[in-house]
Amino acid sequence: MSPTITAFANSPDRGRGLARDMRVRWALEEVGQPYNVRLVSFAELKQSDHVARQPFGQIPTYQDGDLTLFESGAIVLHIAQLHPGLLPTDANARARAISWMFAALATVEPPVLELQEAQFAEGDKPWTEQRLPLVKDRIRVRLAELARCLGDADWLDGDFSAGDLMMVHVLLRLAPSGLLDEFPGLAAYCARAKARPAYQRAFAAQLAVFTDSQAI
Ligand code: GTB
Numbered sequence: 001m002s003p004t005i006t007a008f009a010n011s012p013d014r015g016r017g018l019a020r021d022m023r024v025r026w027a028l029e030e031v032g033q034p035y036n037v038r039l040v041s042f043a044e045l046k047q048s049d050h051v052a053r054q055p056f057g058q059i060p061t062y063q064d065g066d067l068t069l070f071e072s073g074a075i076v077l078h079i080a081q082l083h084p085g086l087l088p089t090d091a092n093a094r095a096r097a098i099s100w101m102f103a104a105l106a107t108v109e110p111p112v113l114e115l116q117e118a119q120f121a122e123g124d125k126p127w128t129e130q131r132l133p134l135v136k137d138r139i140r141v142r143l144a145e146l147a148r149c150l151g152d153a154d155w156l157d158g159d160f161s162a163g164d165l166m167m168v169h170v171l172l173r174l175a176p177s178g179l180l181d182e183f184p185g186l187a188a189y190c191a192r193a194k195a196r197p198a199y200q201r202a203f204a205a206q207l208a209v210f211t212d213s214q215a216i
Contacts, residue, residue: 002034003064005075006053007209009039015210017203020072021060023169025205027076027162029198031083039209073105073166080162087162100156100163108146109170111138115177139179143171147183154192168193 005028007021021037028035044050046057053061054070062069062078069075077098080086087094118135122128146167150156155164168190174180180187193199 001065002036003028003062004036004038005063006038006040006050006059006061007206008059009041009044009209010213011206011210015207017206018173019059019206020169022202022206023072023166024060024062024075024079025202026165026169026199027079027086029201030165030196031079031085033079033083037205037209073101076162076166077101086165088158093158096157097161097163100161101166104163104166104170108142108167109173111135111142112170112173115139115179116173119177136177136179139174140182143174143179143183143186147185150185150189152185154189160193160196164189164193 005021005024007025008019011019013019025035025037040050040059045054045059050061051057053063053068056070058070060070060072060075062075069078076086087097114135115132118128118131122131155161156167157163171180171186171190172194175190180190194203
């Protein structure tokens with residue numbers, strides 16, 4: 001049986017691949033694991049059926065047999081541990097790749113989310129004009145540090161790994177802000193990752209959900 005993941009029935013990102021089901025789709029495509037998708041409306045997210053799967057009423061979730069997981073990081077890690085292709089076999093290299101997954105989620109993503117909040121959730125507040133440049137500068141610090149780590153390499157630590165997958169998906173959320181373009185090495189890193197056939201397949205699948213929802 002293939003696992004089933006959940007995704008937005010009507011994603012607010014309008015098929016740009018920015019919602020977090022995209023990470024899970026991408027990981028499944030990288031390892032060649034077919035999957036089913038259950039589309040969930042905003043109302044359904046907060047209903048008891050879904051909350052039993054995801055305590056915070058969010059997507060994505062992952063169900064495989066009697067295992068139900070939530071949190072995109074935990075799901076991608078599970079997929080990467082279950083199948084070859086996303087984590088090195090050498091124990092130390094594997095641990096380092098997992099460090100990069102955590103770095104993406106715990107160190108780089110928080111300021112990126114702060115920017116989304118400042119722009120969209122609080123965009124009309126009187127403090128936004130003063131707050132936005134501070135938030136953007138905090139992101140620039142992280143991007144400069146990350147660009148230094150990447151250097152001229154294709155990927156963060158050897159071959160492409162779940163660490164790169166997670167990091168790139170976090171960085172792509174910045175694309176509309178223009179901040180990524182200030183760091184050409186990181187922009188090229190993201191472009192390299194997006195050119196991967198597995199990314200392309202995952203992107204097409206989530207875009208089809210949006211296209212279909214528009215056709216109705
Ligand atoms: N830490 C959790 C994880 O990594 O799985 C966070 C999950 C999460 O935030 N899910 C969001 C959600 O379900 C969707 S991805 N939100 C509904 C809710 O909380 O009620 C976040 C997202 C939303 C929209 C865009 N966008 O429009 O570009 C991008 C990303």
